[in-house]
Amino acid sequence: MRERDYQIAFYIIFSLMGQFVQTEVVSSKGMADCLVHTDDTVYIFEFKLMSSGTPKEVIQQIKEKGYAESYKTSGKKIVLIGAVFGDGIDEETSGTWESCNL
Template identity: 55%
Template sequence: MGQFVHTEVHCATGRADCEVETENAIYIFEFKLNGNGSAEDALQQIKDKDYAGKYKASKKKIVLIGSSFDEEKRTIGEYLINDELGII
């Protein structure tokens, strides 16, 4: 199907929790537990540690996704998506 999923992807400044590469786009995910950070914190970590840096020469769309999990409800608490259009 042309989709590749990688977890705990290491780079010089840290490691991304998950990266999904498709034919046209690369999705970079960072996950936080509700007590350890918000979706905004997760998204900021992706930017601060430049997890997308190695893909900048690629012609693919790069989408950053920060998510936090609600420990009590055991569901996604919140998420933010940042692509070329800005934060969604």
């Protein structure tokens, strides 16, 4: 599996739920993997594979790359989500998601 596979899956799921979804959203320092816009919240997702870091490191990347900057004046809540995917769900991969409010 590749990060892009997860990105496509999230796009399809949230689109089918009727949410406005964007992928590969460009900021001045990089690209966010997936953004989900609801009436009151912007969810910023960054996906990594197991060997690419921890959820805390992924959230740090979101902050360092400024993926949330253009949404700070929207009046919406901003939630950063770092997701690290492995080959299966077991003891090692159970803590592979982390989120924080900005």
